Amino acid sequence: MNKYNPSEIEPKWQKKWEEAGVFHASNTSDKPKYYALIEFPYPSGQGLHVGHPRPYTALDVVSRKRRMEGYNVLYPIGWDAFGLPAENYAIKNHVHPEEITKKNIARFKQQIQSLGISFDWSREISTIDPKYYKWTQWIFLQLFKNGLAYKKEMSVNWCTSCKCVLANEEVVNGVCERCGSEVIHKVKSQWMLKITAYAQRLIDDLDLVDYPDRVKTQQKNWIGRSEGAEVDFNTTAGDKLTVYTTRPDTLYGATYMVVSPEHPFIEKWADKLQNLDAVRAYQAEAAKKSDFERTEVAKDKTGVRLEGVEAINPLTGTTIPIFISDYVLVSYGTGAIMAVPAHDTRDWEFAKKFDLPIIEVVKGGDVQKEAFTDCDTGIMVNSGILDGMTVEEAKVRIKDYLEETGIGHRKVNYKLRDWVFARQRYWGEPIPIVHCEKCGYVPIDESELPLVLPQVDSYEPTDNGESPLSKMTDWVNTTCPKCGGKAMRETDTMPQWAGSSWYFLRYMDPHNDESFASKEALNYWHQVDWYNGGMEHTTLHLLYSRFWHKFLYDIGQVPTAEPYAKRTSHGMILGENGEKMSKSRGNVVNPDDVVNEFGADTLRLYEMFIGDFEKAAPWSNAGIKGCRRFIERYWNLQSILVDGEAIRPEMENSFHKAIKKVSYDIENLKFNTAIASLMALMNVIAEKGSINKAELSVFTMLLNPFAPHVTEEVWSEMKLGEGMVTEQPWPKYDESKCKDDVIEIVVQVNGKVRARLCVAADIQKDDAIALAKAEDRIAAEINGKNVVKEIYVPGKLVNIVVKG
CATH class of the missing domain: 3.90.740.10 (Valyl/Leucyl/Isoleucyl-tRNA synthetase, editing domain)
Known part of the structure; x- marks a missing residue:
């Protein structure tokens, strides 16, 4: 048996998966569909830190289990790539924001691929691709034509550092949520989206979805x-x-x-x-x-x-x-x-x-x-x-x-206000509207989409707070689509939230040039089955995307009123000092370092084992070493492998309970206890001193969603079955074999716990009470007293009520 070497094993299987296309979803499959989604990642120049893989891995575990359960799974990835950080970096370093953004995307992609996340890379999208933002612009035109996009003079939130308008949701504790600078009020002419027209439906339709109560409450409170x-x-x-x-x-x-x-x-x-x-x-x-x-x-x-x-x-x-x-x-x-x-x-x-x-x-x-x-x-x-x-x-x-x-x-x-939908910056989608002195605001013809963002020499906001595009007179000056007279293009660009308000729909049919997605693809996937994201986006992206989706539903473009059937949220991974990871605190952990030292499977396993998925948890170097030891224990099972095509009778209870526990816990975000049950099963195997092929096969399939590389290697080397692990059917359990032969019950006297007993799982009431009375501590407590009631709750407790 070779030594466990993740630096060789992991790239090998990542290449095999992609070459075989095992994670590529089909729009014409006969299988039932399942659409899992993470929030659109923004590719910052800092790259990933270990907090990013937590939600990616969680839904990867779900997606891998779903494929083994026979589903055609769509688990896509793309890039929310417009926005202020790239533009600010471009201004400071005198480079084009597209250049730095593409470098960031390449860096993020390499890091994510090294983790073995089962994304469908054939459907990769980016908001900065004109083939993508063509459809963002198209949706804006539909909003405009239906009276839901309009321009008005209004008092707006103005970031004194970013020099652009912010939506109310982007002002946190009185400062810009991106840069932390002072926000003041200015009167400007702004493009607005009439989200208030959907206020009541955004409340009412929360009854249609499976969201945590705290998410629903935040949405309702924000709408007010x-x-x-x-x-x-x-x-x-x-x-x-x-x-x-x-x-x-x-x-x-x-x-x-x-x-x-x-x-x-x-x-x-x-x-x-x-x-x-x-x-x-x-x-x-x-x-x-x-x-x-x-x-x-x-x-x-x-x-x-x-x-x-x-x-x-x-x-x-x-x-x-x-x-x-x-x-x-x-x-x-x-x-x-x-x-x-x-x-x-x-x-x-x-x-x-x-x-x-x-x-x-x-x-x-x-x-x-x-x-x-x-x-x-x-x-x-x-x-x-x-x-x-x-x-x-x-x-x-x-x-x-x-x-x-x-x-x-x-x-x-x-309380909900209409959405301020314009930024006086360069790095965003051009708004496909012209202004004519005679005709007012006029949409460009849809055949001219995409309206491509032109090259500029300077990305600096102008002194009067206008977009850098306003300086490009050759681009700005145009003709009115309505009367043919002189007109000027809109020079404000869309906010970063534009592209992320509908991206989940493009994943359904990302290479379609005729529409944002075909009717067939939309009807097949119809909505996201499980969407995970941060709580910080509950009153931003989540509200905005629900609004856009409802509008598209109203104009007959999508088949469902709600975009996401289920939404969950994850807690942050903190630094070892218990504080939020940041460069200034010096507590950032780079996943590349962890992968290089311990392997991607160890990182994945630890991120799922670190604690309650929905709560924040501090990073622990000791904890990750423990997960590496567990993977090595699994690897070493090859050395105690014996023949056997069925789980041995004495191992059935442990294995069937593990299948039931892991299956339940994955569905309920209890990844840490699922892994704990596999660790417990490992101890049972160690006590036995051997494992047969049937048992190793089941263990491998249960561990695969958490640690896919090492399980594929063991499956292949030990010839446990045809094909890859990810192509196997998810193990099933027999409820009758999940029951314990012996259970622990508590014994109470007048409702207070006085002892604990190990008894047969199927013990009858009279026998349980008799055993309880015979126990020394209970016998001493009830001696000489009048027993007025004897209660047995099967599998749980005996309570003896006495007087005197």
């Missing part, structure tokens, strides 16, 4: 559905100021109003405002803050009263002041709120600071001492037509009254 009313407040300027409130029942307690610093009425009222300079100064300060900073609950309350214009409470007729304050966002609701300080902490703090009236409208305590934030129940007071009603009764009555009087109406609102 609420029920309430829109109410009109007259003003002394003659305009009606409309607010949205979830608590119209508290209208009688509204003692002031607050509008966003960006509210359009401020400009309209400019000639009426007696303190316009103070208002302008406050607007300027608010523009420097992110939405996160502005809405942070714990921050100091600031604002400026609009002197010269007041509002009128529509129920009391009382004149009330209007303030501007940065905690009100123009993008949420109507950009204006009514403030009820007696029953809202934030309003109460603001009212106390500016010495404003506080009127209790839901019966509580002394409103001058504390804010009554808990006003969900109670009796209405100081509330005119609502006095004496419960809160729930008042909610219904006030909405009826608002609609009867024309003061307001019922309204469902969402």
